[in-house]
Amino acid sequence: MAMTETTLLRLQFLGMLALVLILTLGLGTYFTLHQTHSYREESATLEATILGEQQARLASSLDTLHDQLQQIRASTEAVLKRDIRQQVDQALQIAHAIHAREQGRRPEEEIRQLIVETLRPLRFYDGRGYFFIDDLAGNCVLLPTAPEREGSSLLDNRDDNGHYIMRGLLDAVANPEGRGFSRYRWYAPENPQAMADKIAYVRLFEPFGWLIGTGEYLSTIERELQQQALEQLRATRIGLDGYVAVIHRDGRVLLSPSNPAAEGRHYSELPPAEQAVIRAILDASAAGGGFTRYDWHERNDSELKPRLAMVSNQEDWNWVLVTSLSLDELHVSLAKRQERLEENMRSGLLTTAAALVLALALALAFALLIKRWLTRRFDQYHADIAASNDRLRVWAESDPLTQLPNRTLLRSRLDGAILNAQREDSKLALLFIDLDRFKNINDSLGHAIGDNLLIEVSRRLAGAVRTSDTVSRLGGDEFVVLVEHLQQAEQAAQVADKLLQATNGQYDIAGHELAVTLSIGIALYPSDGSDAETLLKNADAAMYHAKALGRNNYQFFTAAMNARVREHLEVENRLRQALSRSELTLHYQPQFDLASGALVGCEALMRWHNPILGQVSPDKFIGVAEDSGLILHLGEWALFESCRQVMDWEHQGLPGLNVAVNVSAVQFRHADLPAQVQAALEQSGLPAERLELELTESVLAENREQVRITLDRLKQLGVRLAMDDFGTGYSSLSYLKHFKLDTLKIDRAFISDLPGCDDHAALAVAIIGMAEALGMTCIAEGIENADQHDFLRWHGCAVGQGFLFSRPLSAPDMAALLERRGEAAPHGAPAAALRPAAAVADRD
Numbered sequence: 001m002a003m004t005e006t007t008l009l010r011l012q013f014l015g016m017l018a019l020v021l022i023l024t025l026g027l028g029t030y031f032t033l034h035q036t037h038s039y040r041e042e043s044a045t046l047e048a049t050i051l052g053e054q055q056a057r058l059a060s061s062l063d064t065l066h067d068q069l070q071q072i073r074a075s076t077e078a079v080l081k082r083d084i085r086q087q088v089d090q091a092l093q094i095a096h097a098i099h100a101r102e103q104g105r106r107p108e109e110e111i112r113q114l115i116v117e118t119l120r121p122l123r124f125y126d127g128r129g130y131f132f133i134d135d136l137a138g139n140c141v142l143l144p145t146a147p148e149r150e151g152s153s154l155l156d157n158r159d160d161n162g163h164y165i166m167r168g169l170l171d172a173v174a175n176p177e178g179r180g181f182s183r184y185r186w187y188a189p190e191n192p193q194a195m196a197d198k199i200a201y202v203r204l205f206e207p208f209g210w211l212i213g214t215g216e217y218l219s220t221i222e223r224e225l226q227q228q229a230l231e232q233l234r235a236t237r238i239g240l241d242g243y244v245a246v247i248h249r250d251g252r253v254l255l256s257p258s259n260p261a262a263e264g265r266h267y268s269e270l271p272p273a274e275q276a277v278i279r280a281i282l283d284a285s286a287a288g289g290g291f292t293r294y295d296w297h298e299r300n301d302s303e304l305k306p307r308l309a310m311v312s313n314q315e316d317w318n319w320v321l322v323t324s325l326s327l328d329e330l331h332v333s334l335a336k337r338q339e340r341l342e343e344n345m346r347s348g349l350l351t352t353a354a355a356l357v358l359a360l361a362l363a364l365a366f367a368l369l370i371k372r373w374l375t376r377r378f379d380q381y382h383a384d385i386a387a388s389n390d391r392l393r394v395w396a397e398s399d400p401l402t403q404l405p406n407r408t409l410l411r412s413r414l415d416g417a418i419l420n421a422q423r424e425d426s427k428l429a430l431l432f433i434d435l436d437r438f439k440n441i442n443d444s445l446g447h448a449i450g451d452n453l454l455i456e457v458s459r460r461l462a463g464a465v466r467t468s469d470t471v472s473r474l475g476g477d478e479f480v481v482l483v484e485h486l487q488q489a490e491q492a493a494q495v496a497d498k499l500l501q502a503t504n505g506q507y508d509i510a511g512h513e514l515a516v517t518l519s520i521g522i523a524l525y526p527s528d529g530s531d532a533e534t535l536l537k538n539a540d541a542a543m544y545h546a547k548a549l550g551r552n553n554y555q556f557f558t559a560a561m562n563a564r565v566r567e568h569l570e571v572e573n574r575l576r577q578a579l580s581r582s583e584l585t586l587h588y589q590p591q592f593d594l595a596s597g598a599l600v601g602c603e604a605l606m607r608w609h610n611p612i613l614g615q616v617s618p619d620k621f622i623g624v625a626e627d628s629g630l631i632l633h634l635g636e637w638a639l640f641e642s643c644r645q646v647m648d649w650e651h652q653g654l655p656g657l658n659v660a661v662n663v664s665a666v667q668f669r670h671a672d673l674p675a676q677v678q679a680a681l682e683q684s685g686l687p688a689e690r691l692e693l694e695l696t697e698s699v700l701a702e703n704r705e706q707v708r709i710t711l712d713r714l715k716q717l718g719v720r721l722a723m724d725d726f727g728t729g730y731s732s733l734s735y736l737k738h739f740k741l742d743t744l745k746i747d748r749a750f751i752s753d754l755p756g757c758d759d760h761a762a763l764a765v766a767i768i769g770m771a772e773a774l775g776m777t778c779i780a781e782g783i784e785n786a787d788q789h790d791f792l793r794w795h796g797c798a799v800g801q802g803f804l805f806s807r808p809l810s811a812p813d814m815a816a817l818l819e820r821r822g823e824a825a826p827h828g829a830p831a832a833a834l835r836p837a838a839a840v841a842d843r844d
């Protein structure tokens, strides 16, 4: 399924939305779980903290209670002593009061009896306390609990520890104050079978030498203090509903503020639930104490409520202290704090939810913004692509130098134009244009000048035709103009005329005055081709024909041109294999010293015999070889072969001979000619001064500096340089001066009508004179008759060649000639006179 941009944008938006939702849900879930988990943890911590706090409170309360009880217990003896001292002090006051009152009024014995009987009935400590009187001899005077012992000595009375009780009492008053405490053990009223610790306080009653005292059991006071302590504990509150319970280790409930009815009862008498609790408490006590939990009836409450308790032992009194708190309180406190926690969690969750909703909203807004931005970017991208496609199309379809349509666009317009012409039954013309000798300008003045010239020419071409016509550049100096909607071929000729006129003339390019002419070939649709390919090929052929006809003109395509083009192609194809198939040979045209008639050299001329084409003239194949570049191989071969051949003749004992080899402009430009020449000389052993290279003027007209460098290198090798076909081209004297050439060859065109044609005669004489003046050898080529020969010899032309003397000869014929004459000598050497009759036929 094709993915459109709208779908892409939607998908992007939905994807982003989904992502944001997933993220929001994920984060929401995470935060919720995290908060819940935190809440649970905090709640558990809180419960543990509260429990800990309560336990600490219970423990601290117990510590305080233990301290209090310890103090109470520690005060037992002091309380006892204080109390019995108060009692004895009162008894002494009474005795002294009676003695003071009755002294002198009654006999001493009566006073004694009065005091004894006054003190006898006195009771305290809930009736169990009494006063006793003993004399200093240890005899009992008053003992209300055993009157039968009164009058008897108690001096030897001992307790269960063997302590002499009476003696202890006597010791207690044996001090200046006559008072003191004495500790001993005696039968306790609650358990007459066993003795218990007792403290007595005695004071000396001097009037009768008595000691009056009383004693009290420590356990009795301690019990009282315990009772007081229990009452204090009853009033003790821990927190709101915390209280203290006391159970004796023997199982008696001593204090139960929540259930006073149970006090004084053994726990086994209580209801089973309470029994179980107390048993558990006693077990905990037996284990050293600690925290426990149980359910207990609160006062006036039938419902069992959970309590947290701490059990602790009061060892001295065999008490088990139980401080307890209602767990309800703990739960209430916990619930309150959990509520706060929950509130915090809820507000945390709400904040998280709000943040997530906000984030979601922001993300949505962001996604929308991104979508909008992307839409704009896509639009911009399309606009950019369209613009760059336009630029690309322009770039791909136009020539970068002239901005004219290039071959691609021409082809497409030509195809369209052919279709139109087919539909409309009209004609169209294709004008193939090539600048005449543009290459020379390019090579001599440089590419920048050439490019500017092309731009100017293209401007003039475009200005000369209608805007509906297409002026295109194929490359180099080739232009094609497409003219549509023609009714007659003459209209194409008019366009060609206009183009020639528009472009003909001077061009000022960077200070150079340049003259430009065009050659135009015209092909018409449908007569010269029904497709673009054919029309272009035929217009090109017509353009070549225009060139061949002297340039600066236009030619319509004809069938003959086509044949020529085909022939050109065939020659090129067959020439490619000519070297490898040894179809090429060199013929040698002898050159003679015109003054002496001596054979001085020869010109090597290429010959090609093809099995199909037969003997092909150099005029036909040299141009093709130059156009196709094959001349590079052919020329190199000719150079090596001619040097080798001349030396071969010499090695055969034939006379040494100069040899002139033609060098094409293409060869001069591209191949490393000096290196080739050096190699040919070295390989053959031919002395350099016997080799002459024939260059055409067009070679010298090209890039002067480069030409000069190559020529200098050639001169350094020692070879001779000849200017061939002099007079047909630029015939520039400056070349002769500038390049220091050795030989001037007068073109045969000027020789052929000598001596009758005055112009050519004057020209020939001028060239001969010029060569002489410049110290150059002058060679006349194409001497066909004696008049020409005489004229040239008369005017001092040094050397001549032509059919008059000999046609170009095959190597064996040349060898035969050399053998016959045996007189060949280098330039300037004396030679035998040559007779025209000695002319040798070119077997070609």
Ligand SMILES: Nc1nc2c(ncn2[C@@H]2O[C@H](COP(=O)(O)O[C@H]3[C@@H](O)[C@H](n4cnc5c(=O)[nH]c(N)nc54)O[C@@H]3COP(=O)(O)O)[C@@H](O)[C@H]2O)c(=O)[nH]1
Residues within 6 Å of the ligand: 589, 603, 604, 605, 606, 607, 617, 618, 619, 622, 635, 638, 662, 663, 664, 724, 725, 748, 781, 782, 783, 784, 801, 802, 803, 804, 808
């Ligand atoms: N670059 C190379 N060019 C070569 C080579 N071989 C030949 N050529 C060039 O081909 C052109 C035609 O040459 P060709 O057909 O060989 O003609 C030469 C002579 O046969 C011809 N000639 C000589 N004497 C006469 C004459 O009395 N009458 C007459 N009608 N023709 C005559 O002239 C041609 C030699 O010309 P030139 O080279 O200018 O001295 C020609 O341009 C050759 O240069 C090659 O190997 N390389």
